[in-house]
Amino acid sequence: MGTDGATMWRPVLQWLEMSGDIKMRRAIGSHGTVHGVDGLQQRHDAAQTLPALFCDSAGCAAPLIFVPARPRPKTDPAYPAPMPGYFALDKGAAHVTGCRYNVAGHLAEVLDAAAASDPAFVQRLEDGRHELRLLALHQGLKRGGGALPEQQMRLLSTLLVLRAMCGNDALLADRVVLRLGKKKLAWDAFFHDPARYDEAWARLDAASNEVPMALLGTVRSHRSPPPGTGAGATYLNCAPKYQKTGVMDRREFYEVSVGHDDAAWLQRFPVGAEIVMFGLWRQGNSHTSTRPHPTDPRRSITNVTHKLALRPGSPGQLAVVA
Ligand SMILES: [Zn+2]
Numbered sequence: 001m002g003t004d005g006a007t008m009w010r011p012v013l014q015w016l017e018m019s020g021d022i023k024m025r026r027a028i029g030s031h032g033t034v035h036g037v038d039g040l041q042q043r044h045d046a047a048q049t050l051p052a053l054f055c056d057s058a059g060c061a062a063p064l065i066f067v068p069a070r071p072r073p074k075t076d077p078a079y080p081a082p083m084p085g086y087f088a089l090d091k092g093a094a095h096v097t098g099c100r101y102n103v104a105g106h107l108a109e110v111l112d113a114a115a116a117s118d119p120a121f122v123q124r125l126e127d128g129r130h131e132l133r134l135l136a137l138h139q140g141l142k143r144g145g146g147a148l149p150e151q152q153m154r155l156l157s158t159l160l161v162l163r164a165m166c167g168n169d170a171l172l173a174d175r176v177v178l179r180l181g182k183k184k185l186a187w188d189a190f191f192h193d194p195a196r197y198d199e200a201w202a203r204l205d206a207a208s209n210e211v212p213m214a215l216l217g218t219v220r221s222h223r224s225p226p227p228g229t230g231a232g233a234t235y236l237n238c239a240p241k242y243q244k245t246g247v248m249d250r251r252e253f254y255e256v257s258v259g260h261d262d263a264a265w266l267q268r269f270p271v272g273a274e275i276v277m278f279g280l281w282r283q284g285n286s287h288t289s290t291r292p293h294p295t296d297p298r299r300s301i302t303n304v305t306h307k308l309a310l311r312p313g314s315p316g317q318l319a320v321v322a
Pocket residue numbers: 055056057060061062094095096099100101102
């Protein structure tokens with residue numbers, strides 16, 4: 001198959017699997033205490049001794065290390081913010097077979113099971129990859145309502161969570177081909193993390209809202225209509241992407257929100273949760289506001305806010321990563 005994607009990625013993947021490059025957000029200490037990234041970062045910053053840390057997946061307990069947050073790499077302008085801290089496997093350690101962080105193992109398992117139970121949706125290709133046929137899901141999304149094939153939705157949502165856990169497209173792009181009718185969908189056109197909200201927004205601008213996409217986000221707020229005003233949608237808003245424009249005093253924001261009439265359902269994704277959102281996205285109206293510069297009366301600051309909006313028809317379109 002020459003130098004196509006699968007071959008090109010192989011050395012990267014071998015390294016990924018060997019190093020267990022899954023960035024974990026939680027760990028447990030030797031006394032069973034659960035440690036999050038923020039608490040460990042504070043202890044790290046205060047130069048305190050860190051506890052021994054272990055994988056929090058049931059029955060695993062692989063030894064972990066804490067990798068503290070780093071400033072944005074100067075060579076990588078695509079990173080919008082400092083790189084957050086995370087937990088990684090200690091040198092030589094490995095997750096047990098059934099561990100939730102054994103993403104490559106879990107991925108192979110769910111793909112094999114799906115190919116056996118629903119070959120119209122998942123087909124094993126001759127080169128060992130699996131093809132995911134998204135056309136029926138896509139048509140269900142266009143019809144709206146509860147018309148989505150539920151089992152397919154569940155598998156897709158599992159894959160999206162695994163992709164989110166990986167931190168990049170390498171593993172999924174190596175194992176899963178996305179097909180929408182006659183067209184193939186590249187993973188980087190399908191899945192967008194917050195650093196690439198602007199690209200997701202531009203895709204909607206360039207094409208149409210017919211393209212299914214998955215966005216990763218962190219829940220920042222829920223906004224319900226004021227009581228007494230009758231029915232209306234509640235909005236779940238994610239932390240936006242902020243982007244410098246290269247133009248002085250002009251800043252751009254990319255905001256992601258999910259609207260639904262069932263406020264209780266959206267509330268099940270609490271503030272701070274990392275979630276994947278899948279469906280037919282559309283652009284909301286962009287909004288420009290100007291205010292005086294805080295210290296220089298000759299200048300004013302312009303904020304441009306771009307919106308990405310989703311109105312899911314099925315509960316499977318949102319899933320929690322961590
Ligand atoms: Zn583990």
